[in-house]
Amino acid sequence: MAEQSSYLLAANARKQSRLMWGLFLLSLALVSMLIAGIVSIRPVTGATAHSSQWLIDWQAFIFTSIAVAVLILLACLWKIMTLGSDGADIARALGATEVTDENSDPAIKRYRNLVEETALAASLPVPAIFVLEKESGINAFAAGKSTDKAAIAVTRGALELLTRDExxxxxxxxxxxxRNLDMRLNLRLIGLIHGLMGLYVVGRIVMHSAGRSRKGGQLVFLGIALVILGLLGAFxxxxxxAAISRQREYLADADASRFTGDPLALAAALKKIGGLQRSGLQEAVHDELEEARHMMFADLSGKLSGWLSTHPPLIQRIQALEPGFNPDTDWPQVQAKPLQK
Known part of the structure; x- marks a missing residue:
């Protein structure tokens, strides 16, 4: 039954991957055509002084659509290439600190031992090990495009608040x-979102420059349009x-339970996250983590669920592992500890 469930989850994950590319191409086409429409529309005065109409310069429309699409794609590729394939580089870019053999912190030693034990159980190479030292909440992520260049990071809060089993x-x-190569898809997601967000950044720059130009009014209009479309791209x-990450989280929860043989330990960790969320203590400090929110073990929003959440509702994840969980009474009281300086 567990293997059949895993197979179904993996099939759903592949469908979500195809959905990602479909949504991106739809977003790319829509945003490109909207910008092209703004640029290529022309006023045409009629025979009388009071009649006029608007027509589209189709040559300009096609050229602008292609140009905008190419620029967005180039921004995506640039971001993906900047992140690189080495998980350690990605972890550093997201604010994590690498764990060295010289570190004598007992919590770090326990963490390193667990990573080595799990690598052996999963028949995978030991990844680079990192800690998000400034994060007092419970969270973690994996990064890297391949199993031999992977990295794992956990927050300081996870080290301090979780038991060894959790x-x-x-x-x-x-x-x-x-193992499921979700990291490769995660990196592509970051690149695609960066490309869609690029229009917002360009629009802000255009609006900032409008005051120093003779065509300030036109530039302001163009800047506002780019900002609006950039926000649309961000949406x-x-x-x-959200569409891609949810099924992959369910699959990873199921696989983790098989690795450890103890689904209740993962449920207990998720319940502690819920306790922190209910107290408003789970939100991330690092701004860099925001664009990588879909890579994290738990949602960064600090909410138990949400329409645009990159993770399944926390209650549903817990109940999949511990069917008897009662969300009205079973949340633990968790207090984040002061961070080490």
């Missing part, structure tokens, strides 16, 4: 992402993140 379950969840990007 932390081991979280580590196993991230190993499931590594599509968030929809894309």
């Amino acid at each position: 932390l081991g379950a979280v580590v196993a969840h991230e190993f499931a992402h590594i 599509f990007g968030r929809v894309m993140q």
